[in-house]
Amino acid sequence: MSDRSQRRRELTRAEIKGAARAQLVKAGPSAISLRAIARDMGITAPALYRYYPALDSLILELCTDLYVELRLACEGARDLVPAEDHVKRLQDMAREFRRWVLAHPAETALIFGPPMPGVEQFHEQCVDLSHAGAQFGQIFIDPLLALHAQGRLPVGKALVEHEEVPADVYTFFLNAWTQFYGLIMAEAFGHLSWAVTDAEPLFEAQLEAFTESLVS
Known part of the structure; x- marks a missing residue:
């Protein structure tokens, strides 16, 4: 395949993913359909299958792109500090x-x-350290490793093994992650609406408690 053909193919794949994301935003994950994307793009379904033979292969790439976008957003905030x-x-x-x-x-x-x-499939592949999901997690693990090296991380019992991260640090990361993740997702999916109209004070209190748990 010539460089020109490869560029054209990549542009078409990007257009397909853009159409899939538009469907996602409009009507949710279950609305993503290869046939609907083909219709929106004005091409036949068989033509689209040359780029993505099945819906799961398209979803896999879309998830990868979203994790990269999320990681870059978090890195942008990090790099201001x-x-x-x-x-x-x-x-x-x-x-x-x-x-x-x-x-x-x-x-x-x-x-x-x-x-x-x-x-x-995205979750199953996340064990690879070059994977977009693993790279997202690593931006949180790296400062924890630095704090651990300074003796500031109050690690406890090592419960979870990791190839590249000390088990006690990785266990600390997972405990902290599930606490923040749980609160943020409860807010995002409306599961706190019965209790609060604004969950930001709860989030900031959790962040303060995490900070105070570190060894000064």
């Missing part, structure tokens, strides 16, 4: 994660909601 201030970097990445989730409810429903074909 001096490199040596690991705590503030963690705080601002957590705030940006929440902001992105609340600003992108449909995308959040796809990548963090109930698994569907394509999303399941």
